[in-house]
Amino acid sequence: MLGKRRKREREQRRKTILRAARRLFFKQGYNPVTVSDIAKKAELSKGAIYLYFSSKEEICAQILLDDIERFHSEVLPIFEGGDSASEVLIGFANIYVDFFLKDRELFRILMNFMLHANSLNLSDDTNRRIILETNRAISVTENIFQYGIDKGEFLLKKEDVRAMRNSLWGMLNGIISLHLFIGRESTREKRIRSGVNKCLSIFIEGLKKSE
Secondary structure, three states, rough: OHHHHHHHHHHHHHHHHHHHHHHHHHHHOOOOOOOOHHHHHHOOHHHHHHOOOOOOHHHHHHHHHHHHHHHHHHHHHOOOOOOOOOHHHHHHHHHHHHHHHHHHHHHHHHHHHHHHHOOOOOOOOHHHHHHHHHHHHHHHHHHHHHHHHOOOOOOOOOHHHHHHHHHHHHHHHHHHHHHOOOOOHHHHHHHHHHHHHHHHHHHHHHHOOOO
């Protein structure tokens, strides 16, 4: 009984650290925040932070892991409505955009990992887990393309599915990067959604004429 209580307490403290770090990253950005800042926000000692995480990078990585898992759970139901592959693809893109409009700093964290994974000093286990979870989320788009092929909606060769997956992710991340941190706040969401919708319309039209 005592062991279970201690386990719950440890898990609660770990969640407290992650919540504090997320709030600081969102408010100040990733780079300026220190482990001391996170400790203060979480109302813990700096030493207590290191009982759970080896570095700020590991805290950041765990936030990313938790959110990738949450994203994956949010997109899985998109196949349940019986929609066309085009509609499913648009639904996926909307969920992806929503995800980062709600938490801009998460997008910066994701891009930072993708561009600088080797220099973040993450443990091998954390690196493997992030790559695994990211690939699991990305694989949803491959399933959408295959769904379109099976329905005869996308005239896409099976050997080109991975290339189309990479193109889709590049397009979405590129448009989000272009507008998420610059320009007027009042028009940011409109600019991102408009850009995604226009490019996705062209992208889908191409999938229907691939051969």
